[in-house]
Amino acid sequence: EAQVTQNxxxxxxxxxKKLTVTCSQNMNHEYMSWYRQDPGLGLRQIYYSMNVExxxxxxxxxxxxxxxxxxxxFPLILESPSPNQTSLYFCAxxxxxxxxxxxxxxxxxxxxxxxxx
Amino acid sequence: xxxxxxxxxxxxxxxxxxxxxxxTYTATGYPSLFWYVQYPGEGLQLLLKATKADDKxxxxxxxxxxxxxxxxxxxxxxxxQVSDSAVYFCALxxxxxxxxxxxxxxxxxxxxxP
Numbered sequence: 001e002a003q004v005t006q007n008x009x010x011x012x013x014x015x016x017k018k019l020t021v022t023c024s025q026n027m028n029h030e031y032m033s034w035y036r037q038d039p040g041l042g043l044r045q046i047y048y049s050m051n052v053e054x055x056x057x058x059x060x061x062x063x064x065x066x067x068x069x070x071x072x073x074f075p076l077i078l079e080s081p082s083p084n085q086t087s088l089y090f091c092a093x094x095x096x097x098x099x100x101x102x103x104x105x106x107x108x109x110x111x112x113x114x115x116x117x
Numbered sequence: 118x119x120x121x122x123x124x125x126x127x128x129x130x131x132x133x134x135x136x137x138x139x140x141t142y143t144a145t146g147y148p149s150l151f152w153y154v155q156y157p158g159e160g161l162q163l164l165l166k167a168t169k170a171d172d173k174x175x176x177x178x179x180x181x182x183x184x185x186x187x188x189x190x191x192x193x194x195x196x197x198q199v200s201d202s203a204v205y206f207c208a209l210x211x212x213x214x215x216x217x218x219x220x221x222x223x224x225x226x227x228x229x230x231p
Contacts, residue, residue: 004160042206042223043161090160105151106219108160 002027006091006109013081014117021076021112023091031094032074033058033106034066036087043090049074081116088113119144121207123222130197131230138192138225140181140207150174150183150190151208155224161206164192199229 004025013019025032033048035058045058049068063085065077074093078085092106124139142148149168153161165174170185179194190207207222 040223043221045219092161105163105166106153106161108162110158110160 002107004091004093004107004109006089006112008112009110010113012115012117015082016080019078019081019114021078021089021091021114023074023076023109024072025074025091025093025107026072027093027095027107028071029093029095029107030071031096032068033092033094034064034074034076035090035092036060037090037111038087046076046089078114081114083116086114086116119146119148119209119211119218119220121209121220121222123205123207123225125223125225126204127226127228129228129230132199133196134229136192136194136197136201136227138205138207138227140190140192140222142188142190142207142209144188144209144211146211148209148211150181151210151219152179152181152190152192153206153208153221155204155206157203164205197227197229199231202227202229 007022030051034046035043037043044060046060046064047058047066049055052068052071055066055068068074089112091109094106120143122141151166152164154164155161165176167174167183170183173182181190181192204224204226206224209220
């Protein structure tokens, strides 16, 4: 089954304790991205990756890191989490991240709800 | 820059009612337009899309028409069901910038009562 898998789905942690949210897709997609969803703010992009070893900042990258060593994986790293990073996080992938008609069709994971105390 | 504005929710309707969720956009280029749906406890999934003016996207009884003259992409369904309860997001992708610059509206929560 084609899917984007995130882990963990739920996590409660404390300020400053490094954590990683994993994301893996089995569709051989080039493009992957991380979003956070907060009430009243919709979805905001954190980082994205056009392909292996190619990553770039989205709209709210502060406090996050990513890596893209393999095509299928795109982990989100919080080196020193803070309470303002409490949010619902989504990983997404797409067959094409480049320009052109119709790009923007994303496949989302089920989300990871993170609480930082 | 590009932006998407959705009607504020939440929206509550009775089963079999007619649904409209308004979406308007601002874009500097030639956007593709999308509606995504998020069912409780799940990630977003693409509901429908339109890539040029006057295109109509449709899926699962939902429709939306790309109106360049009014910069709108309103979502409609003739007869909603309880299973349509979800959060709906309008989104815009500028073909010159691609998926990495996909812009979402704030989402509209829809609740359908039996």
